[in-house]
Amino acid sequence: MTDSTWLNRDRQLIPGKELFRSRRRFHLLAYTASHGQLLMRSVGEPDTPGEPGTTIDLLFKPAAVVKIRAYYRGLAIRCATAAESAQVEADHASVPFGRDDRVFILESQGESDYVVAMAVGWTEGVLGRTQQSFFHNFHPTRPIVWPSRPLPGVDAGLDIASAQELVDALCAEENATIRRERHRHVHVVMTRIIRPEGPDVTGAGVFLTRADAEEARAVIAATSLDCWIEELPIAI
Incomplete structure (x- = not known):
């Protein structure tokens, strides 16, 4: 059984709102040039005592701008505030930002990164x-x-x-x-x-x-x- 969330609506993505939080470790798993899909994962180890038995796959789509690390020890994701979004746009003046593009802030251990995408979603379950x-x-x-x-x-x-x-x-x-x-x-x-x-x-x-x-x-x-x-x- 899996638990899935997909967020791409204005009413879901309110500036400053926290969307996701986990104490687990995440790493960059894959990126595709087509559709700009960026996938991160927290690996499940169902056969290891004390380790989480589920896998969490976290997807940004389509990702227009990416500033992330390869690994995170604990991860929180929130919508950027209006001021943060304006700063990211200013830092990437050559990138055309569409109306539906949103800045997602990734926070871990006191440091912040970001992904500019139209949507974010995740699924948690036992991966075959x-x-x-x-x-x-x-x-x-x-x-x-x-x-x-x-x-x-x-x-x-x-x-x-x-x-x-x-x-x-x-x-x-x-x-x-x-x-x-x-x-x-x-x-x-x-x-x-x-x-x-x-x-x-x-x-x-x-x-x-x-x-x-x-x-x-x-x-x-x-x-x-x-x-x-x-x-x-x-x-x-």
Whole structure:
């Protein structure tokens, strides 16, 4: 079960009003150039005693101006006062500020940062092991691909694993150009859609364990798509 809040209305975003407060640690997770999406996260550790069991994903959209840190130990977010908003606009005179752009003040340990965006929202819940974020979910549309990044859209590709990381995940052997005489199996979630031009069969995602693939298949099956899991060998 998740708890979500999305704030983008004048009556919700009153100058000076506090919107969010948490003692938890947050870090910058992702940014996409398309739609200017900025995502921060507080990681849940449900299997660690004394640690929060939920994950909090915090999204600003679309972000026009950003002055933040990579990590926060405790975080409060409020709407800027009229004077603070005017100062931020003056500091960024080359940026065109629209009527719906708002200055959000981020406060932590006596220091302040800010994000200029039209909206802010957050979702708290238990994040599935194969789920990248609460703001990038599977949808049965073309192309049918399991979400592999925290946010949809164009990004810098900073979270793409290297070939070495993939090989290390499968086995501890060196990634060299050698004869591949051994193999491991990966689990591919397949989908089928019947279209007027014929059946459209495609792979939605590849997972290292059967358990992860089953979790993804359950999410896809909930959208009424025909889906199944295939095991395929990968050369090592």
